[in-house]
Each structure stands twice: as C-alpha cells, then as structure tokens.
Amino acid sequence: MMETESKRRQVIHACECSICEQHPYSRVAKEHRTINRLVAGAHERQRRLLVGFLAHQRGRGGVALLARVTGLSRRTILRGRRELQQARGPANVARIRRQGGGRKRVEKKAQRL
Ligand SMILES: [Zn+2]
Structure with missing residues (x-):
C-alpha cells in the first residue's frame, strides 16, 4: 500500500498540539518545529x-x-521504532543520522563541479 508518507516531504509540517497553538514561542514549540524540519529533510x-527514536526516547505516550x-501515522512511527531496535545500538543510529545530515549535499556539489 502506498502512503503519502513514503514520499519525501516538500513542506514542513506544522505541529498542531495544544502547546504549539497556545505558546508558539515556548521551548517545546521550538523543539516541535525543529523535529518537523528534520523530518522534512529526511528520506x-x-x-x-x-x-521512532524520538518516540522511544519519550517512553510512554511517545x-x-x-x-x-x-x-506521521502511529503505524509508521512504530515501524521506525522497531527498525531502530533491529539496527542494534547507538553506533548504527549515529551513522544513519549523519547520512541524513550531510552526505547528500556533498554529492550534489560534486556533480556540479
Ligand atoms: Zn507541538
């Protein structure tokens, strides 16, 4: 089944939680915006x-x-959390996050040179 989530997001999702609605300049609201920026930039x-990692970090209700x-759907997040556990340990997590962070940009630049 194809989900819209499977595509890379072009638009940064705006959190609709009550904290972001009522206190858009709070620390929590800033954190939610940061999460959504990272989500939008990731494949x-x-x-x-x-x-999945962030949900796991928050524990209950995460x-x-x-x-x-x-x-994102709960199903997608649960799947990410499961995949994270299968990836075994913090070293793998760090590697995955670094890939999302920088490598793409370098490749794009290299092609242009
Ligand atoms: Zn929020």
Missing part, C-alpha cells in the same frame, strides 16, 4: 528511524505525541 527510512507533532 523515508531516516525519517522513520528519527521519529508514539501518540510524535504522531501529533509530525503528522
């Missing part, structure tokens, strides 16, 4: 792992919270 797998913040 499918990295995005799943990133949001999946529901991240679903509300990012607009």
